[in-house]
Amino acid sequence: MPSQHSKSGDPARSLSLLWRTREPAGRRRGGPGLTIDRIVAAATELADSEGITALSMRRVADALGVGTMSLYTYVPGKGELLDLMVDAAYGDLDTDDRSGTWRERLRRIAFADRELYVRHPWMLQVVTLRLLGPHLIAKYDHELSAVDGLGLSDVEMDSTVNLVNGYVESTVRKTLGAEQVARESGMDDEQWWRTYEPPLTALADDARFPIASRVGTAVGRAHRSVYDPDHEFSFGLERVLDGVQALVDSRACASD
Amino acid sequence: MPSQHSKSGDPARSLSLLWRTREPAGRRRGGPGLTIDRIVAAATELADSEGITALSMRRVADALGVGTMSLYTYVPGKGELLDLMVDAAYGDLDTDDRSGTWRERLRRIAFADRELYVRHPWMLQVVTLRLLGPHLIAKYDHELSAVDGLGLSDVEMDSTVNLVNGYVESTVRKTLGAEQVARESGMDDEQWWRTYEPPLTALADDARFPIASRVGTAVGRAHRSVYDPDHEFSFGLERVLDGVQALVDSRACASD
DNA sequence: ACACTGACCCGTACGCCCTACGGACCCGGA
DNA sequence: TCCGGGTCCGTAGGGCGTACGGGTCAGTGT
Numbered sequence: 001m002p003s004q005h006s007k008s009g010d011p012a013r014s015l016s017l018l019w020r021t022r023e024p025a026g027r028r029r030g031g032p033g034l035t036i037d038r039i040v041a042a043a044t045e046l047a048d049s050e051g052i053t054a055l056s057m058r059r060v061a062d063a064l065g066v067g068t069m070s071l072y073t074y075v076p077g078k079g080e081l082l083d084l085m086v087d088a089a090y091g092d093l094d095t096d097d098r099s100g101t102w103r104e105r106l107r108r109i110a111f112a113d114r115e116l117y118v119r120h121p122w123m124l125q126v127v128t129l130r131l132l133g134p135h136l137i138a139k140y141d142h143e144l145s146a147v148d149g150l151g152l153s154d155v156e157m158d159s160t161v162n163l164v165n166g167y168v169e170s171t172v173r174k175t176l177g178a179e180q181v182a183r184e185s186g187m188d189d190e191q192w193w194r195t196y197e198p199p200l201t202a203l204a205d206d207a208r209f210p211i212a213s214r215v216g217t218a219v220g221r222a223h224r225s226v227y228d229p230d231h232e233f234s235f236g237l238e239r240v241l242d243g244v245q246a247l248v249d250s251r252a253c254a255s256d
Numbered sequence: 257m258p259s260q261h262s263k264s265g266d267p268a269r270s271l272s273l274l275w276r277t278r279e280p281a282g283r284r285r286g287g288p289g290l291t292i293d294r295i296v297a298a299a300t301e302l303a304d305s306e307g308i309t310a311l312s313m314r315r316v317a318d319a320l321g322v323g324t325m326s327l328y329t330y331v332p333g334k335g336e337l338l339d340l341m342v343d344a345a346y347g348d349l350d351t352d353d354r355s356g357t358w359r360e361r362l363r364r365i366a367f368a369d370r371e372l373y374v375r376h377p378w379m380l381q382v383v384t385l386r387l388l389g390p391h392l393i394a395k396y397d398h399e400l401s402a403v404d405g406l407g408l409s410d411v412e413m414d415s416t417v418n419l420v421n422g423y424v425e426s427t428v429r430k431t432l433g434a435e436q437v438a439r440e441s442g443m444d445d446e447q448w449w450r451t452y453e454p455p456l457t458a459l460a461d462d463a464r465f466p467i468a469s470r471v472g473t474a475v476g477r478a479h480r481s482v483y484d485p486d487h488e489f490s491f492g493l494e495r496v497l498d499g500v501q502a503l504v505d506s507r508a509c510a511s512d
Numbered sequence: 513a514c515a516c517t518g519a520c521c522c523g524t525a526c527g528c529c530c531t532a533c534g535g536a537c538c539c540g541g542a
Numbered sequence: 543t544c545c546g547g548g549t550c551c552g553t554a555g556g557g558c559g560t561a562c563g564g565g566t567c568a569g570t571g572t
Contacts, residue, residue, distance in 0.1 A: 015452065015456070019459050021459075034549085034550085056528080056529065056530080057529085057530065057531085058528090058529080058530090061551095066550080066551085067550065067551040067552075068530090068531090068551075068552095069531080069532095069533095069550075069551050069552080069553095070549075070550050070551060072531070072532095072551095073548080073549060073550070073551095077530075077531075078529095078530070078531090125383055127381055127429075127433065127436075132452075132456060134459075137465050137468050138465065140465075140468045140472075141465040141466070141467050141468035144467040144468060144471050145467050148467055153474075154470060154471045154474035154475065155471075155474060155475055155478050156491075157471055158471050158474075158475045159488065159491055159492050159495075160495075162426075162427075162430070162492070163423070163492050163495055163496070165426070166422065166423060166425075166426030166427065166430075166492075167419070167422060167423070167426070169422075169426055170418075170421070170422030170423070170425055170426050171418075171422065173383075174418070174422075177383065180383075196271065196388075200271070200388060203275045203277075203390075208397075209393050209394065209396075209397040210397070211397050211400040211401050211404055212393050212396045212397035212400060214410060215400050215410045215411075215413055215414050216396075218409075218410035218411060218414075219410065219411055219414045222411050232415070235412075235415055236415050236418070236419050236422075238499075239415075239416075239419055239496075239499035239500060239502070239503055240419070240495075240496065240499055241499070242498065242499040242502040242503070243494075243495035243496050243497070243498040243499030243500075243502075244495060244499075245502075246495070246498040246499075246501075246502070247495055247498070290520080290521085312557080312558060312559080313558085313559065313560080314557090314558080314559090317522095322521080322522085323521060323522035323523075324522075324523095324559090324560090325521075325522050325523080325524095325560080325561095325562095326520075326521050326522060328522095328560070328561095329519080329520060329521070329522095333559075333560075334558095334559065334560090
């Protein structure tokens with residue numbers, strides 16, 4: 001159960017698939033009428049409902065009522081299929097709304113991204129090379145527009161949106177990891193903590209790791225009682241935005 | 257080539273392995289003399305040199321000159337082996353140095369983490385549940401100590417170190433993704449950019465994605481000329497630390 | 513001296529995976 | 543009518559993780 005790399009053999013082929021630079025094919029009369037979009041949709045549904053590890057070419061083909069090898073007429077391999085799934089998923093994001101201050105806009109973008117990843121957890125497990133598909137570019141453009149005209153250089157703008165994206169991804173990844181433990185071990189967060197805290201604190205005694213013990217306990221208690229994931233997410237996000245704020249302020253001063 | 261989850265069946269078993277809560281076994285005389293540590297070391301070497309996808313129980317056993325199934329005497333399964341590898345790798349980090357300001361310390365921690373992930377890229381591809389092994393706890397304690405006594409609450413301290421860790425991970429993940437493209441496509445960064453920028457800009461015309469075009473071009477040019485990964489990393493890190501700074505300042509004011 | 517026990521080691525086999533290859537089928541156009 | 547080419551897919555080959563059961567031998571109790 002290690003990780004997935006999406007070697008996706010030929011980048012050129014992947015790009016032409018992503019941008020649909022192939023005519024939509026002849027369409028036979030009687031057959032199931034496979035298309036790239038139907039394949040991507042079926043694969044996405046499968047990955048959403050059963051997890052990325054359940055996603056196999058066989059299962060996708062079965063879901064479509066089609067032989068496994070038929071998929072290879074439309075998609076060079078599994079890697080390229082994953083690339084297509086990722087870009088298609090990014091297509092669900094709203095990339096039009098440009099209202100509000102830069103801070104409000106980045107905040108909205110972060111929450112929307114987070115929701116997308118929660119809906120499609122497999123996106124964060126696919127170590128895709130993030131091949132530039134149309135929807136990913138649209139997302140990038142939309143994010144950049146939020147920090148355009150603030151006095152930042154182009155490279156700084158890129159860094160800024162990467163910063164926010166990275167924060168969202170790492171946060172969701174952690175949450176999903178915890179949920180995975182819960183699901184696979186069959187106990188919820190609270191049960192898990194109650195079962196493994198005692199032996200753990202016995203091993204990692206307070207003397208050796210005093211601060212970790214104290215903070216770990218406090219965090220555990222917070223999780224058990226008033227824990228609010230949204231609040232936790234917001235808190236970190238505001239720290240990130242404060243960092244951006246400092247940058248924006250310094251550039252504004254410099255240009256005055 | 258999707259992703260790896262480390263289902264690692266029984267958390268209790270994993271924990272006892274991580275904390276070595278089993279006597280070191282009888283050790284037979286003539287045999288190869290397998291141990292958990294030798295297995296973890298061989299697996300780590302393999303993952304370092306050939307990537308996580310090349311890591312299989314068979315290959316690890318071969319590297320040790322041992323039958324595949326012999327590994328299962330020491331390790332319940334591949335998932336648990338990955339857990340052990342991750343915690344062992346964290347053991348390479350220095351968790352003693354406590355000199356300097358909180359900002360200097362977080363900076364040093366971030367750079368050390370980054371270097372560790374670059375040396376063991378597979379760590380970021382293993383979607384491990386981050387089971388609390390001894391070395392991970394030591395790392396956590398060391399990180400918390402950098403922000404202890406600044407007026408932050410325990411939960412805030414946890415958020416803060418998660419924030420820095422998340423930044424490092426997402427940055428390295430992105431870098432490694434790019435390197436993977438380079439390796440697999442056989443061309444270096446510059447070649448890749450030169451090959452795929454023209455068709456890409458043709459597809460994603462400036463009119464549809466004006467800001468992405470402009471910024472993408474600028475970033476590409478920067479990469480080709482004066483690009484300094486360390487500088488890029490530092491830049492974002494300082495933004496994160498600025499965010500932490502704002503938090504620390506606000507808490508200091510509140511308590512005064 | 514000898515049998516027993518238990519840890520260590522591993523060959524075999526099952527069921528899954530991705531996909532190369534080549535054949536069957538059928539449509540539209542010449 | 544014939545044929546080229548797109549669509550569909552059965553078969554097979556080489557991986558993988560690991561369940562199962564049996565072989566081997568150091569140390570122990572007698």
